Amino acid sequence: MENHTKFRLSQFVRIGVLFLLFPLFHLVRCDGLGAVCTKVNSCECEFTDGSGVISLKTIASTNGPRFPYTKSSTPTDHYFYAYNPCNSFSDTYCQDVAACQRSEDGKEFFDVGDQESATFDDLGTTLTYASGGETPRSTIVSLICEISATTPVLEVIGEESQGSGKYKFNLRSNCACKNGCLGGGISAGSVLCILFSVGVILYLVIGILFLKFVRGSEGKEVIPNFEFWKDFPLLVKDGVLFLASGCKSDSNNYEQI
Incomplete structure (x- = not known):
């Protein structure tokens, strides 16, 4: 007993x-394995395990696009693109957009994504925008985490394949890292x-x-x-x-x- x-x-x-x-x-x-980054707003997502946030707020402009018109690096794409995370912008070409496409002579321009449509993938590494126009267009921004990139760099890839209506950007920034731009938040x-x-x-x-x-x-x-x-x-x-x-x-x- x-x-x-x-x-x-x-x-x-x-x-x-x-x-x-x-x-x-x-x-x-600390690794966030199995956690999903759920959308908080058009430029922030929070991991479901409470381990952190991806936030682009500090690199967004409130006066025009943070990243002005830049020609696509794809040889077959002759258009220029402008992009701004978080806040919509309007200019001579597009109104209330997250991303805009225009031709070199400015005679053609298209809304290629608005803020309301912004969606994050589960890992918080891709941000996708869709346009509200009749012809479906979308912009896919790859968020590349680089701790040393305190000044963000946008690489404009351009149209994924001719006629696809899908446009790709690479955004390199410390803000693409978990808690990278939260002022040392814990x-x-x-x-x-x-x-x-x-x-x-x-x-x-x-x-x-x-x-x-x-x-x-x-x-x-x-x-x-x-x-x-x-x-x-x-x-x-x-x-x-x-x-x-x-x-x-x-x-x-x-x-x-």
Whole structure:
């Protein structure tokens, strides 16, 4: 009966450790794996795991296009393109657009995307705009994260293929990085990481000082709960195996303990 009680207690300890650690592991993920960047507005998306935001606000112009008319780098595309994230712009050629296409002589021009239609892909690496005209046209902006690119650079690729009505830009900027242009903002996961680290340090420092100078402990005995932390990796391992088995125990386990 005593062995049975010890076994049950050890299993509860292992499960408890897992339940304490699981929320922490879930919240402090820094790589954003599995997270989706959902649209907040026409130039911002936020990752569903709370790890950060992609924001182009600081590079947007409020007076005309941030990126003025530039000729396409595609030899078969002879048009020029202007683009502005976040805010619509109007000029001689287009009205209330995110991107505009015009011919070299200015006799032809087309709306190739408006702000209201802006959509992000799940990874926050592509921003797509659609035009409101009768002929379907769209602009696809690849957001290329470059921490050193504090001055954004727009590469105008031009029409994806002749007659496709799809136009491609590459935007290189630190603002294309997660939290790249938020003035050093800290995500919820980062805050939890900091709090957890500070808590562990305080726990160890205060515990060691108390055990050494109040209780007079020496050697490994000055480490708070030394026996628990020595067995901690095994507790986690056994807890995982126990949960994986559907919380069922083998009667042989009682004999092993």
